[in-house]
Amino acid sequence: MDNSVAVPEVLLTKAECLARAGKVSDAAAILTNLRTNRITSNDTRTYTAANILQYVLDDRRRELFLHGGLRLFDLKRLNKDLSTQVTITRTNVAGNTVLGTVIPGSNRYLLPFSANVLAANPSIIQNSRQ
Structure with a gap:
């Protein structure tokens, strides 16, 4: 398994930063470029200030699927912000x-x-999983 930083990860990180800074057209250009190489259908999206961040996060979830545990880190990071919190339920x-x-x-x-x-450092306290 390759856990190195990939070009799509860097592009999506940049797009997320631009979206959070309100630069919708710049973030949209990155998404459009990335999706041109991934989506074969006539995908027509309209990017706005209200939806660009969610589009970036959705594409990040799809593009980085099974890539070095990034989804766990994204969930932990995004759950600190009330607007991007998610509750995961499995059935x-x-x-x-x-x-x-x-x-x-x-x-x-x-x-x-x-x-x-834990054996190497007795000062470490085990993470609670409850």
Whole structure:
């Protein structure tokens, strides 16, 4: 697995910064360029100040799927902002039983330290997963 920084990640990070700064046309140009190489249908989007950030975040989620755990870091980062918080709910295949829910700020976003790390440094306190 390659966990290096990829060009799409850098482009989407730049687009997110531009969108947050209110530079809609610059962020839209990056998204359009990136999507030209990905989407084959006649995808016509209208980018506005109200929707550009969500488009960038949606494309970031699709483009960086299974790329080095970035989704976990994005969820942790985005859950600090009320406008981008999401509650994740997983259901069974039939969709009638909830298997788990993770709310923003939950300790379930924390990864436990390995036994080797805890043994090497007794000052480290294990992350709570409750």
